[in-house]
Amino acid sequence: MHITIKTPQRSFITDPGNWQGESEYFHKLFSGKWSDKEEDGSYFIGSDAYIFEHILQYLQSGVLPVFYDKKTGHNFPLYQAVLAESRYFAIDRLEKWLCERRYLDAVKINYQATETQDRGTYQKHTTTGADGRTFMVEDQLIDITTSSNMDVTMVPVTQQTNVFYCPDGKHGRSNEEYCRSCIDRARVSVNGGWRNEDQLKWCIVRKEVVVDHDLCVNF
Known part of the structure; x- marks a missing residue:
């Protein structure tokens, strides 16, 4: 009624x-x-x-x-x-x-933090400069998947890392395996070999709010 x-x-x-x-x-x-x-x-x-x-x-x-x-x-x-x-x-x-x-117990906040180094995928391709020299370029692809209930924050982080440059100056930033022939020719330039450089990474922080519906019903 x-x-x-x-x-x-x-x-x-x-x-x-x-x-x-x-x-x-x-x-x-x-x-x-x-x-x-x-x-x-x-x-x-x-x-x-x-x-x-x-x-x-x-x-x-x-x-x-x-x-x-x-x-x-x-x-x-x-x-x-x-x-x-x-x-x-x-x-x-x-x-x-x-x-x-008890409503404080019903709301939980979950945080997850990851770096692009752990979650990123790498893709290599070559490009030709104005002087005809070929360089190997490395791109980092960041794949972020999140739910509608999750907030994502990206925080820049600088970290020291060892980077290899072509000793012959032909390929720029590269790796030893790719530049094996350059090393064998022993045409080493002052700028070739390993260097310490600052590498920019991203710390991805995910914040998810979860409400315990069972507690709200069964309390």
Whole structure:
């Protein structure tokens, strides 16, 4: 049987027979013992409509609330406002959830950090310069896959690494195996061989927010 609950701001239509949560206040209100029914058959309560909407949502679903946003975190003023109303309406389970701050346990934040050196794939190709010399070029391809619930941040990291340059100056940045013939010719330039260089890498930080729905249902 549907009934109408009025607040100063708006009205709500609901069927208490389908409520999953329990409230001693509404049990007595709907029993007719208080004679609080309006002439049109509705019930008036003095709660703020925005806060009561969360109360009614809990009563209808039985799922305990989590007011969390990835950017701003938990909405503690809203928790306090709903807690005050849960006490007024004698909703024991909801009051216990909010008093013990169990909503903090319902939200988990997972962090994963990786470097492009570990996750990147490398591709080599050759190119010809203006002077006709051929250089070997190494490109790093970064493949990032993430879910819609995950934030990704890329942080630049500089690290010292050994880099091999063609001794003959023919291939530029290369490796010993590729330049074996250049080494055998022993036409070593002052800029060839191994060097220590700063290498730019990317630290990929993934942040994922996970809500424990089972806790919200089975608490």
